[in-house]
Amino acid sequence: MPHNLLPARMRSLTFRVVAFLSLALLPIGLIAVKQTDEVTKETQRRTELTLLAVTEQAATVEQAVIQQAFGAARTLGAFIQLFNQDAEACQRHLQSFLDASDRFSFVGFLPKDGVMTCSSHGRTVDFSDFPGFADSVANPAPMVNVNQDAPLSGTSVIIISLPHYDDAGNFDGYISVSVPHYRLDIDSEEAPNDLVGLITFNDEGEVITATSDMGDVADLLPRGTELKYLFSGGRQAFSGKSVDEENRVFAVTPIVEDTVYALGIWSARAPSATGFDRALHPSVFPILMWIACLIVAMFAIHRLVLRHVTRLRRRMRAFARTRSFRPQPETGRVPLELAEMGQDFDQMAEAILRDEAELENSLHEKNVLLKEVHHRVKNNLQLISSIMNMEMRKNPDPATKKVLRRLQDRVRGLATIHRTLYQADSLSQVDAGVLINDIVDQIRVKGQVAGTKVKVDRTVDSVVLLPDQAVPLALLASEAVTNLLKHLGAPEGSPPEVIVELTESDDGEVTLRIENTLGQKTVIDDAAESTGLGAQLMNAFARQLGGRITTAEEDECYRLKLTFVKTPFDEEPVDFPADAQGDAEGQKAVTVASEPRNTETPGPARPSHA
Structure with a gap:
């Protein structure tokens, strides 16, 4: 783009310094972005590992209880296989096991037909119609569930179910162990201060335990995400808003493989979450560095250059104006x-x-x-x-x-x-209107001397011309007025009348129009017979102006009209042609410009007017 087409601001020294400095800092900025990005990722990775480790450590009680219950179920599997056919012996054995443990509230064996006859409760219960029982039998797997109003334990319990297989390896039922919530030794005071809540849940998204009241758990969960989908990405930590519209950091880690998971909910401003999802964007550091460099550079340029150049510019402008x-x-x-x-x-x-x-x-x-x-x-x-x-x-x-x-x-x-x-x-500039007015005044003076009242109607504008045009225009007007006085006549019943107009159009064309009435001859100028010198001089002056003269005679009126274009410069004069001169004196006195384009030099309409 050409330099003069650039906006003024882009041509300023300030803009160019900023542009070149930005270009110089670009490689450093790219390196800084890469390094900052690597540091940020490493910080986030370490923060995520820390959160996962602290969350897993905070869930050690729940993890130990559930694993202890699975261990008890595996131990009871051997006795179940021995006493499965003797319901009373099975019940006595399970009751004695329960009395020996202060952790569990119920143990029992649920066969695949759904009718439990061997349990610590000592009575037969049919679970075949319970929701989800058929699916659990069809797809046997370790399960951890919650029943907040367990009929056999009479309280809120965690139910650990372990599939049992016979000697042939065929699934024949579940060994169930119930752990009351109140027997979990969860001490919230030992949890980290910045831990808002700790929740354990199974692979179906069912909450098993919570450090807070179970009724308040829903407000602490991530907004827009179900628990059963949280572990689809494996062990992870992420930030977001909770259901109660608070900014949180969440950490998800398994405490029982493929069965139970722990969800740690941390405050976004907690020290443990420092550096996670709060690190500045990698581009912030180079931008800040760029801004700082620009500020220092602009301050230095202003102090050392701009203010002195501005002062000098003001002095130059003041000098140019005054x-x-x-x-x-x-x-x-x-x-x-x-x-x-x-x-x-x-x-x-x-x-x-x-x-x-x-x-x-x-x-x-x-x-x-x-x-x-x-x-x-x-x-x-x-x-x-x-x-x-x-x-x-x-x-x-x-x-x-x-x-x-x-x-x-x-x-x-x-x-x-x-x-x-x-x-x-x-x-260098002459008002042609003043010259024309002086020449027209001669008509009144000569009329008064001759005792003839002449009506003069003039419309003379102020037309400023160069002397090279003003002088031939005045001489032409003088010859035209002299010719007019020689042939001025009075119409019947009216005094003789003269009309003089000098006008200039918007495009610079100047028009001189002189009219006189014809009729009874008035004796104002008794000049000698015409020699044609006046007509030759007027035509010569018109050529010198680069214009043209037109004449017309109508009913009792004779009109002369001159038009030419006003020029803002002097044209180089040349010798006037000798054949256009009447005598040697005229040849010396008159010079004309080069031949005009539309010069019209007709002979006078009335020879007597010459």
């Missing part, structure tokens, strides 16, 4: 390079002010000289006009007087132009 400045004293806080730049600016500003002062003096002198030239030319032309006036009074020949009067009008027109030029504020 052309005034105060040299900045050199201090030790400014870097040497910037201090030298400030000194160079001071020297440059002094040189510019000195050169501009010399140019202004030179320009002022030039303007004064040019105005003095225009003033003296105007005075000389007025002197020539006075001399011609003296000659007209002395010369008795009327034809000679008329020729001299026409020449005198042209001289006065040139004097008017030079007067306007030296009175103008700017020599």
